[in-house]
Amino acid sequence: MKPLLEVDQLRVSFRTYGGEVQAVRGVSFSVKEGATLAIVGESGCGKSVTARALMGMIPPRTGQVKGGSIRFRGRELTGLTKLEWQQVRGSQIGMIFQDPMTSLNPTMKIGQQIAEGLIKHRKHTKTEAKEETLKLLERVGIPEAARRFEQYPHELSGGMRQRVGIAMALACQPQLVIADEPTTALDVTIQAQILRLMKELQEQLHTSIILITHDLGVVAEVADHVAVMYAGVVVESGPVGEIFDNPRHPYTQGLLQSVPRLDAGKKERLIPIEGTPPDLFRPPAGCPFAARCRFAMEICLEHMPQSNSFFNQHEASCWLNDPRARGVEAWMVARRETHG
Structure with missing residues (x-):
């Protein structure tokens, strides 16, 4: 069976006043259906840039995918238009961001933010989107879902906001979810809850996950395979036990x-x-x-x-x-x- 995602010799650079930063320099890996790949390495190694390239989120004014291939279910993603990327994001590939306080819109109620994707990608009516959103909030462990639906991000705790982020990423049932350091801003107890939640939802939905992290404890707990990045390249990869x-x-x-x-x-x-x-x-x-x-x-x-x-x-x-x-x-x- 072919992998869900195949990345081959991906290269990403950024233009700066000091010259060209070669942030990702020939990264290759694959992700099987229902599996979890952890990409690890110290800050600045290119983990998050790789993740954003997979989502088509490299800012065109300063950054560029210079080469390589990203194939999702056999479809080449590099070179997609802005509109084509909008159709892929959320519906096929979802993303959980590192800091939900900055990734969530502070001026919108959390229920609206989740329902927005359901209306756009799954063509739900507002009533259907609200019903589905309430189910999602309950599914990710948020109590009093109807009340939380009407609240703004600043009214929730860090752990609650991250649960909302997970609900948003899973709303349209994507086959692949990219989690960019999803537990970094949380205390140890909440980290364990979030990791347990992600694992349970993956088993229920059979979703593949790419986990971006520098925490080897997290890797040992949730990953099947590991790719170790350093200075924009993958220096080692394999099953978590072997690594x-x-x-x-x-x-x-x-x-x-x-x-x-x-x-x-x-x-x-x-x-x-x-x-x-x-x-x-x-x-x-x-x-x-x-x-x-x-x-x-x-x-x-x-x-x-x-x-x-x-x-x-x-x-x-x-x-x-x-x-x-x-x-x-x-x-x-x-x-x-x-x-x-």
């Missing part, structure tokens, strides 16, 4: 070492990733992580590594996975010490 248990890229290992583990059995020292990401005005010729990698070799600085395939659709782009690589023995020892 956590057998990382094949030093950046992935660094992310895992910087997060506390509950199963460690003893106090462990968290190891930060030293240095800063490269300048995407002038991306490096070789591996973008080379300047921060303690295992870097001369070839890492000069040539971009090709992707290597391992067990169970696990892939990584790192010269250390080449058996001819010097320093590969130290790298293997470090991986064993960290992950057993």
